[in-house]
Amino acid sequence: MSTGEQILTVSAGAKTRPRKAATRRQKQERLVAVGFLAPFMLLLLIFQYVPLLVMARNSFYDYSLLNPAAEKFVGLRNFADMIEYDDAGRSFGITFLFAFGVVAFVIPIAFALALFLNSKLPARGLVRTMIMLPVVTSSVVTATMWSFLLDPSNGLINGALDIVGITRQPFLTSTTQALPSLIAMTLWQQVGFGTILFLAGLQGVPSELGEAARIDGATRWQVLWNITIPLLSRTTLFVVVIMTVFSLQTFAPAFLMTQGGPQEATNLIVYHIYNTAFIMQQAGYASALSVVLLLVVLAISMVQMALLRSRWNY
């Protein structure tokens, strides 16, 4: 195509003419667009949308992964089983408790750390690097590390408790301490991520607002409560949702540190799904559990989007 022709077609394309047959140029553009998008969209459809459909379908079947061909349609039986037997309810309950515990501790601590790091500090960069180390460390290494830290007889934490005169704790082998231990570990692992998000939010708060309020006689606390925190409500909501969705999908600690125990006290839902599908070979029931988990996560994301759209738009 010559340069002259191209200028002509470009200028023709600038005028929008809907409902007219596509020009040769437009057809060519479409073809190029398909070429650029096809690889991405193909993988997206195969590995995100197809599994979604497969999961929805299989939640109505009874089958095993070892022999998927021998499947049996059972209607809503898998969902009825979830209500009838208490494994699903308990596992979801434990998972919600876990997520709630993580969010309840991560939010205030990450926020406090972000405020601290946003002020003039010696060694600010070093502190920021330190709190980010667990974020880039894998969940496997973190879980391994913490199962040794929390070991009842030779763990570092019990060694430290000895020094300050507190009796040794069983931690992961206790039905009451196992879940709080996992929450503490997740807090250590994720608080840096929350801090980075809050820091990004804090940098968007104009400092003049606080300074003006201070001149008018407001205390630091008043500035924090009445200016900084309201301005960060969107960031906070986002961190809450990220941490909730992340916690609901936690797997490695339950798999590596407690095997869901003791007495299923840490039987987090993704670990339960893994066990049901790959160990107990009840893939249909596992699919039904996955559908419920998916709906829970979708509901949380929807609420987030609705809130972000409607309110708190400063």
Place this chain on the structure above:
Amino acid sequence: MRTTRIRRTALTLVIILLIIACFLAPYAWVVASSLKNQFTVFGDVTPLSWRAFVPVGATIENYVSLFERTNILRALLNTAIVAIGQVAFTLLLCSMAAYALTRIKFPGAHIVFMLILLTFLLPIEAMMVPLYQVVSGLGLSNTLVGIMIPWIASPFGLFLLKQAFEELPTELEDAARIDGAGHVRIFFSIVLPNVKVPMVTLGLITFLFCWNSFLWPLVIVQDPARQIIQVAIAQQGSPTQLPNWGETFAGATVATVPLILLFLVLQKYFTQGMATSGIKG
């Protein structure tokens, strides 16, 4: 006035030291203990002494037996192959798709965009059972390709690059188009060279994600020869059933050090990418 300032500075320093101790102590203990024999590891913890965090009388025997006894070297190599492949294909496919969505006008663009947007909401890790069936149905179970392929079309990557492409001024491209350059040439020789920072950021985040992934590789690969590093580490055992803690610590150190080094060198990009994922998500 003066004493309050001194007190305040002292308090700040104490908080800083406390934070550093909280986050650094576990790493120091693991790395130091990986260089000790079992007897010393236990002895330094009960009663706890400063020696727990310092490799006094270091020995590399844990590392020697780790590399001799287990297939960790193979696992490291597999992980490197998967990570590099995943980074390369993610960058290529995401940038191509981002180019189409920002530079080419075509009907149905917003439908395509909605399809991508929706996948952001899917808790894909929680969908491992159907994903396992899809990937093994394609004959990709027990392969390195099977480990990486589901994550290549990354909606996060697309959004990061789409944002960058939109911010890039189009004057240069307009000039090139008038000179007769097609989309392929504009993409490779004008757009890509001008979005290096977001590309590096996406590459790093993808590498981190891939290196640390666990549940999916655990599910899709059973063949020990195709195992990746996190699964290899996970199968070393728990504190109570282990003859030697030091060897597990050596494994954890080997699995973590490459990423921490990468993070320390390129921290700016990591933090930027994570903050972006926060703001744009």
